[in-house]
Amino acid sequence: MDDQHMQIGEVAARTELSLRTIRHYEETGLVTPSARSQGGFRLYTETDVTRLVVIRRMKPLGFTLDQMRDLLDATDRLDHGADVTDEEREALTDRVRAYERAASEQVDKLRVQLARAEEFAATLATRLRQGPGTRA
Incomplete structure (x- = not known):
């Protein structure tokens, strides 16, 4: 599938969501980072970005x-x-x-x-x- 991983900052820039909002969506179970780096950083894939964009589009509605x-x-x-x-x-x-x-x-x-x-x-x-x- 998509094995290219991005850190939360890149995901925030691509989705136009704040780091805080992305973390909130993780806490509520809407999106889960696909992996963690050795240092414990959240790592996301294109699929995760797509989920976040869907959420971003639903919110104002x-x-x-x-x-x-x-x-x-x-x-x-x-x-x-x-x-x-x-x-x-x-x-x-x-x-x-x-x-x-x-x-x-x-x-x-x-x-x-x-x-x-x-x-x-x-x-x-x-x-x-x-x-x-x-x-x-």
Whole structure:
């Protein structure tokens, strides 16, 4: 698979997550370093980086740590579950599909919030261009 190991600093730079956040995700069981160096440093692989990117993308959409764990479990089992029955594969796919729907719904809500925020910023900019004592 991927035998190239990276230390946590490189992983943090690649995932745009802080060292503290990566350690927190390790403590909560969302991601586990694939290895440790002789000096005890955490060592990560591309697979670990991919997991962290999934987590980073789920967080702003409001998914809980348990939901993140559940989705990662489902995708891990789909990706590496040679012994998964057809029935289990269908159930796992349904779980992933439910997360996709939830993510899409949250993206739609965020688009509305962003549009409102942009309208507000534009209102303020208009007010500032009009000068003091005017109403927007």
